[in-house]
Amino acid sequence: MRVALNEGTGGTMMMRMAQTAHGPIEYRIVGWGPAVLALNGGHTNATSPLGSEQFFLHEGYKLIVLSRPGYGATPSATGKTAEAFADALVDLLDHLRLERVIVLGISAAGPTALQFAGRHPERVSLLILQNAVTGARFPGPVTRLGAHVIFNRWTERWTWAAFRAFARLAPRRALITMMRSLSSLDPAQVVATMSQAQQRAALAFLLTSRSGAGFLHDIHHRCGDLGRITAPTLIIASQYDGSVDLTHARYAADHIPDAELFVCPAESHLFWFSSFNTDVEEKMRSFLRARSSSY
Numbered sequence: 001m002r003v004a005l006n007e008g009t010g011g012t013m014m015m016r017m018a019q020t021a022h023g024p025i026e027y028r029i030v031g032w033g034p035a036v037l038a039l040n041g042g043h044t045n046a047t048s049p050l051g052s053e054q055f056f057l058h059e060g061y062k063l064i065v066l067s068r069p070g071y072g073a074t075p076s077a078t079g080k081t082a083e084a085f086a087d088a089l090v091d092l093l094d095h096l097r098l099e100r101v102i103v104l105g106i107s108a109a110g111p112t113a114l115q116f117a118g119r120h121p122e123r124v125s126l127l128i129l130q131n132a133v134t135g136a137r138f139p140g141p142v143t144r145l146g147a148h149v150i151f152n153r154w155t156e157r158w159t160w161a162a163f164r165a166f167a168r169l170a171p172r173r174a175l176i177t178m179m180r181s182l183s184s185l186d187p188a189q190v191v192a193t194m195s196q197a198q199q200r201a202a203l204a205f206l207l208t209s210r211s212g213a214g215f216l217h218d219i220h221h222r223c224g225d226l227g228r229i230t231a232p233t234l235i236i237a238s239q240y241d242g243s244v245d246l247t248h249a250r251y252a253a254d255h256i257p258d259a260e261l262f263v264c265p266a267e268s269h270l271f272w273f274s275s276f277n278t279d280v281e282e283k284m285r286s287f288l289r290a291r292s293s294s295y
Contacts, residue, residue: 041107045072070214
C-alpha cells in the first residue's frame with residue numbers, strides 16, 4: 001500500500017497493488033455499498049480524478065478505481081491488449097472476493113470494459129459506458145500518427161510537463177487549447193459556457209494527465225463481439241464530443257443486446273464539467289435504480 005498525492009485536489013489517497021496471476025494491478029477503493037469497477041480513460045490512472053466519483057459515492061456505491069496497463073504503477077505486461085487485461089480483471093475480482101460488479105467504462109477504456117463484459121459475462125451485473133470507444137475507428141489516422149510522436153515513452157513526460165507549465169502561465173488559454181481536441185464546437189465558446197468552478201475543475205482534471213505507455217496500447221485495442229454481452233447496458237454520449245464521436249455510441253447500441261443509448265447535448269468530451277452533467281446523473285440514477293435487482 002502507498003500514499004499518492006492527487007494533484008487535482010491536493011489531497012492524498014491510499015493506493016493498493018493486487019498481485020495477480022496476470023501481473024500487478026494498481027487500484028484504490030473508496031466508499032461502501034455495491035461495487036463499481038471504474039475503468040478510467042486515456043492519460044489517466046487510479047490517482048486521477050473520476051468525473052462521476054461523487055455521484056456514485058452519494059448514491060451509496062463502492063468504487064474500485066484502477067490503473068490500466070501502462071498507466072500508473074500497473075505494468076504493461078499485465079495486459080497490453082484489451083482482451084488480456086479483461087482476463088486479468090477476473091483475477092482482481094477474485095483477489096477482492098467479489099463475484100460480480102457494475103462496470104464503468106470511460107473513453108479509451110471502452111474496449112477493456114466491453115471485452116470484460118463479453119468474455120466474462122457472469123462477473124458483470126451492469127455496464128455503463130461514458131463517451132467510450134467501441135467498434136468504430138479510434139483514433140483517426142492523423143491522431144494515431146501524432147500519438148506515436150508526442151505520447152511515446154521518450155516524449156510523453158515532456159508533453160505533459162509543457163502543458164502544465166502553459167497552464168500555470170495562462171490557465172484559460174491552456175483549457176481552450178485542450179478543448180480543441182475534445183469538442184466539435186468552437187473551443188473558446190465551449191469554455192465560455194462553463195462556470196469558473198467548472199473551468200477550474202476541468203483544468204485540474206487535465207493537469208493530472210500522464211500517458212505512460214498506456215495510451216499507445218489504447219489506440220490498438222479492439223472491443224470484440226459485443227453480442228456476447230448479457231449485462232444491461234447504459235451508453236452515455238456527448239453530442240459534441242470531438243474526441244470520441246457518436247459513431248462509437250451508436251455502434252455499441254446497435255450491437256449490445258440489452259442496451260440503452262442516452263445522448264446528452266454536452267459541449268465536449270468532458271461532460272462532467274458541463275451544465276448537462278445533471279441530466280447524465282439523473283439518467284444513471286434511473287438506470288441503476290431500475291436495474292437494482294441485477295446486483
